Amino acid sequence: MKIKNDIFLKACRREKTERTPVWIMRQAGRYLPEYRKIREKYDFLTMVKTPELAAEVTLQPVDIIGVDAAIIFSDILVIPEAMGLPYKMEEKIGPLFEKTISTREDIDALSAEGIAEKLSYVTSAVALAKKELAGRVPLIGFAGSPWTLLTYMVEGGGTKNFKKAKSFIFNAPEEAHLLLLKITEAVIQYLSAKIEAGIDAYQIFDSWGGVLSKRHYLEFSLPYIEKIIMTIKKQFDTPSIIFSKGANHSFKEMSETGASVIGVDWTTTLAEVRKITGGETAVQGNLDPITLFANDKVLEKEVEKTLADYGNGEGHIFNLGHGILPDVEPSKARLLVELVKEKSKKYHR
Amino acid sequence: MKIKNDIFLKACRREKTERTPVWIMRQAGRYLPEYRKIREKYDFLTMVKTPELAAEVTLQPVDIIGVDAAIIFSDILVIPEAMGLPYKMEEKIGPLFEKTISTREDIDALSAEGIAEKLSYVTSAVALAKKELAGRVPLIGFAGSPWTLLTYMVEGGGTKNFKKAKSFIFNAPEEAHLLLLKITEAVIQYLSAKIEAGIDAYQIFDSWGGVLSKRHYLEFSLPYIEKIIMTIKKQFDTPSIIFSKGANHSFKEMSETGASVIGVDWTTTLAEVRKITGGETAVQGNLDPITLFANDKVLEKEVEKTLADYGNGEGHIFNLGHGILPDVEPSKARLLVELVKEKSKKYHR
Numbered sequence: 001m002k003i004k005n006d007i008f009l010k011a012c013r014r015e016k017t018e019r020t021p022v023w024i025m026r027q028a029g030r031y032l033p034e035y036r037k038i039r040e041k042y043d044f045l046t047m048v049k050t051p052e053l054a055a056e057v058t059l060q061p062v063d064i065i066g067v068d069a070a071i072i073f074s075d076i077l078v079i080p081e082a083m084g085l086p087y088k089m090e091e092k093i094g095p096l097f098e099k100t101i102s103t104r105e106d107i108d109a110l111s112a113e114g115i116a117e118k119l120s121y122v123t124s125a126v127a128l129a130k131k132e133l134a135g136r137v138p139l140i141g142f143a144g145s146p147w148t149l150l151t152y153m154v155e156g157g158g159t160k161n162f163k164k165a166k167s168f169i170f171n172a173p174e175e176a177h178l179l180l181l182k183i184t185e186a187v188i189q190y191l192s193a194k195i196e197a198g199i200d201a202y203q204i205f206d207s208w209g210g211v212l213s214k215r216h217y218l219e220f221s222l223p224y225i226e227k228i229i230m231t232i233k234k235q236f237d238t239p240s241i242i243f244s245k246g247a248n249h250s251f252k253e254m255s256e257t258g259a260s261v262i263g264v265d266w267t268t269t270l271a272e273v274r275k276i277t278g279g280e281t282a283v284q285g286n287l288d289p290i291t292l293f294a295n296d297k298v299l300e301k302e303v304e305k306t307l308a309d310y311g312n313g314e315g316h317i318f319n320l321g322h323g324i325l326p327d328v329e330p331s332k333a334r335l336l337v338e339l340v341k342e343k344s345k346k347y348h349r
Numbered sequence: 350m351k352i353k354n355d356i357f358l359k360a361c362r363r364e365k366t367e368r369t370p371v372w373i374m375r376q377a378g379r380y381l382p383e384y385r386k387i388r389e390k391y392d393f394l395t396m397v398k399t400p401e402l403a404a405e406v407t408l409q410p411v412d413i414i415g416v417d418a419a420i421i422f423s424d425i426l427v428i429p430e431a432m433g434l435p436y437k438m439e440e441k442i443g444p445l446f447e448k449t450i451s452t453r454e455d456i457d458a459l460s461a462e463g464i465a466e467k468l469s470y471v472t473s474a475v476a477l478a479k480k481e482l483a484g485r486v487p488l489i490g491f492a493g494s495p496w497t498l499l500t501y502m503v504e505g506g507g508t509k510n511f512k513k514a515k516s517f518i519f520n521a522p523e524e525a526h527l528l529l530l531k532i533t534e535a536v537i538q539y540l541s542a543k544i545e546a547g548i549d550a551y552q553i554f555d556s557w558g559g560v561l562s563k564r565h566y567l568e569f570s571l572p573y574i575e576k577i578i579m580t581i582k583k584q585f586d587t588p589s590i591i592f593s594k595g596a597n598h599s600f601k602e603m604s605e606t607g608a609s610v611i612g613v614d615w616t617t618t619l620a621e622v623r624k625i626t627g628g629e630t631a632v633q634g635n636l637d638p639i640t641l642f643a644n645d646k647v648l649e650k651e652v653e654k655t656l657a658d659y660g661n662g663e664g665h666i667f668n669l670g671h672g673i674l675p676d677v678e679p680s681k682a683r684l685l686v687e688l689v690k691e692k693s694k695k696y697h698r
Contacts, residue, residue, distance in 0.1 A: 161674065163639055170643035170651075213615045213637055215654070248597060249617060266562045268598060288562055290512055294519035302519075305564070325510065 001135040003200065008069040009138050012201055012239035012260045014282050014315035020307065020344035021068035022337050023140070026323030027061035028073045032330055034060050044089045048075050054125035058139075059132055064330060066337045069138050069201070072126055072194075076144030076205055079186050080153050082118040083110045093157070100156040102168070104175050112185040116193035123197035130198035141199030143191055143228075145206035145244070146183040147221035150176070153183075162211050169220050176220060184224045188231050195236050203241040203263065204228065210246020210265075217247050226257040233258060241284055245322065255281040266321030270310040282315040287336075289320045292328045296335060303339040312347050350484040352549065357418040358487050361550055361588035361609045363631050363664035369656065369693035370417035371686050372489070375672030376410035377422045381679055383409050393438045397424050403474035407488070408481055413679060415686045418487050418550070421475055421543075425493030425554055428535050429502050431467040432459040442506070449505040451517070453524050461534040465542035472546035479547035490548030492540050492577075494555035494593070495532040496570035499525070502532075511560050518569050525569060533573045537580050544585050552590040552612065553577065559595020559614075566596050575606035582607060590633060594671065604630040615670030619659040631664040636685075638669045641677045645684060652688040661696050 003009070008021040029035055035057050038047065047053045054073045062070050077087055077095050087097045101107060116123065130139055151165040152158075159165070169176040191202050209221045221244065229240050242254050243263030254262050255277035262281050264273050266288035273283050291302045303318075310316040318340045324333060352358070357370040378384055384406050387396065396402045403422045411419050426436055426444050436446045450456060465472065479488055493501075500514040501507075508514070518525040540551050558570045570593065578589050591603050592612030603611050604626035611630050613622050615637035622632050640651045652667075659665040667689045673682060 161639065163642060163674070166637065166639040167642040170640065170647045210616060214618055216637075246595075246616070249621070267559060267595065269563055272598070288515065288565075290510060290515040291519065293512060293516045298519045325512070 001130075003135050003138050005068055005137050008317060009200055009239060011315060011317045012241070012282055014279075016314055016348070018345065018348055019341055020316050020318050020347065022318035022340040023067040023069040023071065024061065024065070024324050024333060024336070025320055027065060027067055027071065027333070028057045029324060030326035031324055031328040031333065032060055032064060034064065045075075047073065048078065049121045051121055051124035051128050054122075055128035055132055058125070058129045061333075062133065062137055065333050066341075067137070069140050070129065070133060071140040071142065071203070072122070072129055072199065074122055074125070074142070076142070076149065076207075077152060078119055078122060079115070079144060079149055079183065079190060082115050082190075083112060083183070083186055085110070085153055087152075095152060095157050097152065097156045100164075101150075101153045101179060104178070107175060107179045107182060110179075110182055112182050112189070115186045115189040119190055119193070122190075123193050126194055126197040126199055138200035139198060140201050140203055140241075141191065141194040142203045142205055143187045145204050145209060145221060146180045146187065146224035146228075147212070148206050148208045149183050149187075150179055151208050153179070162208065166212075169216065180220065180224050184227050187228055191228065191232055192235065195232070195238050199238070201239040201241065201260075202232075203243055206242065206244035206247070209244030210248070212247070214249040217244070217250055218253060221247070222250065222253055222257065225259075229258050243284070251276045261317060263319070264321065270306065270316065274310060274315075279315065282317060283310065284317040284319050286319070286321040289322050289325055292320075292324065292332045292336065299332065299335060300339055300343075303336065304343055307340070307344050307347055310347070314348070316347075318344070350479075352484050352487050354417055354486050357666060358549060358588060360664060360666045361590070361631055363628075365663055365697070367694065367697055368690055369665050369667050369696065371667040371689040372416040372418040372420065373410065373414070373673050373682060373685070374669055376414060376416055376420065376682070377406045378673060379675035380673055380677040380682065381409055381413060383413065394424070396422065397427065398470045400470055400473035400477050403471075404477035404481055407474070407478045410682075411482065411486055414682050415690075416486070418489050419478060419482060420489040420491065420552070421471070421478055421548065423471055423474070423491070425491070425498065425556075426501060427468055427471060428464070428493060428498055428532065428539060431464050431539075432461060432532070432535055434459070434502055436501075444501060444506050446501065446505045449513075450499075450502045450528060453527070456524060456528045456531060459528075459531055461531045461538070464535045464538040468539055468542070471539075472542050475543055475546040475548055487549035488547060489590075490540065490543040490551045491554055492536045492551065494553050494558060494570060495529045495536065495573035495577075496561070497555050497557045498532050498536075499528055500557050502528070511557065515561075518565065529569065529573050533576050536577055540577065540581055541584065544581070544587050548587070550588040550590065550609075551581075552592055555591065555593035555596070558593030559597070561596070563598040566593070566599055567602060570596070571599065571602055571606065574608075578607050592633070600625045610666060612668070613670065619655065619665065623659060623664075628664065631666060632659065633666040633668050635668070635670040638671050638674055641669075641673065641681045641685065648681065648684060649688055649692075652685065653692055656689070656693050656696060659696070663697070665696075667693070
């Protein structure tokens with residue numbers, strides 16, 4: 001089905017658009033009363049695992065906020081679960097795994113087989129969301145990066161200082177690489193299945209890439225992201241987005257992976273990234289999510305500064321520099337989207 | 350009194366030394382059994398406010414770990430308290446303020462007068478520590494940066510996303526600047542009094558400089574750090590260290606403040622900082638604190654890589670890229686110091 005509003009996909013390919021496309025990380029989420037209404041009835045993982053519910057909340061921000069792309073409602077931790085590590089989501093704590101990984105035997109016990117079948121609830125949600133979108137805007141799929149998934153599998157949940165995960169790469173680098181490779185295989189199967197189910201682009205969330213030194217990022221995170229992108233490229237021409245939050249030392253190396261888009265947080269300037277990558281890659285970002293608590297005038301000024309920071313021409317996808325917070329007023333998110341749509345035209349003449 | 354081992358001070362001034370000096374952020378802290386023994390009897394703030402106790406734990410890492418500088422045991426939040434905002438330190442939570450700042454009236458009610466008198470327990474601790482050090486190594490003093498102190502004063506404690514502090518600078522920038530200026534005045538008095546009491550260098554901990562966009566960092570954080578350094582420079586030639594953790598976008602601007610040393614975390618490379626600042630500023634850092642959980646062989650390799658990263662010549666002060674964690678084995682910290690002492694000689698020929 002032809003996509004009516006395809007400026008997000010055009011921007012991924014640095015093609016001419018009339019304005020800058022905009023979507024918001026975590027746009028299908030708790031800040032929307034319509035989402036909370038469903039969430040009251042079902043827990044988070046039930047929503048993730050029920051295609052009808054996942055598809056429904058995926059579409060909400062398209063209708064309510066007016067974004068230029070939908071992103072399938074899901075969770076990055078479905079991959080560790082499919083590999084053999086079930087988890088639960090604890091209120092106010094976050095994900096908790098029953099088992100964690102620390103030895104070679106633990107890694108051997110994980111399976112990277114039949115991932116697409118095990119995660120058919122995601123591909124069903126994708127197919128359903130695509131049908132309900134009816135070509136209005138593209139649908140983005142996503143996966144966690146191998147390094148980011150490793151941190152949860154080794155730590156057993158969220159962490160402040162990544163002591164276990166980093167100790168693992170320091171003290172057992174061979175096992176770490178073995179585990180990263182196994183996760184990479186699973187992610188490739190998963191993203192390929194999602195592409196076949198209908199996603200139009202995919203983002204790799206390397207939420208914890210930025211906690212590593214540059215040397216370790218280039219050894220334990222980026223090569224596995226690159227392997228995913230290169231492998232998928234052999235079969236599909238689906239645009240890819242890398243978002244290694246905080247890994248602001250390696251934009252050049254990210255652009256050399258063959259990714260279509262580099263996502264950046266608000267602590268870097270878009271002009272700087274554009275310069276470093278030589279304009280060979282599109283750039284996504286990077287308004288500080290807290291700007292959505294500023295008054296309307298300040299929000300407008302900050303949107304304008306972000307657009308001006310990227311400057312004239314193609315290849316900018318507007319987004320926040322991290323996920324939208326649960327206590328943002330939906331009207332502010334809507335205003336943000338309207339402002340980007342209106343103020344960005346002059347950069348595309 | 351002449352300082353016997355003054356290589357830390359020489360490195361601050363980029364003068365010739367025989368090896369690279371080393372100290373550790375939070376070196377007087379919970380990882381030391383000798384510290385915990387005192388901490389069992391007194392709470393954290395009693396230790397901060399009792400010169401004999403503060404001096405005692407200040408000296409511990411000099412004796413036990415063998416560092417090339419002591420840093421006075423204290424807390425950055427003594428400044429907000431002296432200005433009129435008392436706080437308590439809650440176990441496993443952190444600092445909690447009774448009152449917070451949100452209006453101009455709140456700011457007007459703060460006092461930047463008589464800071465040295467109000468914080469005489471710190472200057473007494475400095476004098477005592479200097480006496481007990483007996484010239485073995487230099488003594489470092491410190492203060493929080495105005496922006497970092499503002500975050501605690503506005504948030505009322507620690508925070509995950511800095512929503513209140515950032516909303517304050519977005520929605521009330523004039524008040525924010527007023528508050529920052531008032532804190533700056535207090536910090537200048539405080540550091541001047543500490544210098545008169547005997548500290549040989551000072552570090553400004555801008556622990557939260559890195560949560561701001563570059564534009565906001567250059568408006569709300571760095572100018573106030575610069576004002577502190579410039580004002581103190583008129584009266585004293587005491588070396589200064591800026592540590593804006595994570596503000597890796599602005600090393601050039603930091604070096605232009607007139608600071609002697611730039612502290613960097615482990616997510617940047619020392620070679621890069623040295624290049625950006627043109628070697629005009631000394632550089633402090635930057636081993637990932639988690640490296641102290643690696644085995645001895647890996648620790649040695651990582652120390653060597655950090656030294657090689659800075660390369661030949663003067664102006665490197667070895668440190669972690671953030672504070673040492675409470676569950677590090679003291680023997681690992683001692684090994685780190687020994688390794689730096691031994692492995693760094695070849696870079697100073």
